């Protein structure tokens with residue numbers, strides 16, 4: 001399997017709280033997109049989750065294609081895949 005897998009070719013709009021550490025799925029396997037559910041542990045070659053937090057609470061578009069240049073946020077790359 002070649003990682004990252006494309007989970008979806010559109011982002012998820014998610015309400016995030018300030019200062020909370022979130023775990024974004026980088027491998028594309030998670031069933032809880034866009035967040036990691038530890039499915040990556042089944043494959044040694046799969047990429048691990050990316051921990052992040054935001055300084056300001058609000059709605060954010062999180063990448064589901066896993067190819068954004070601004071991970072974990074969507075940058076429109078899914079339109080080119």
Ligand code: FES
Nearest residue numbers: 025026036039040
């Ligand atoms: S399930 Fe994809 S990074 Fe953990």
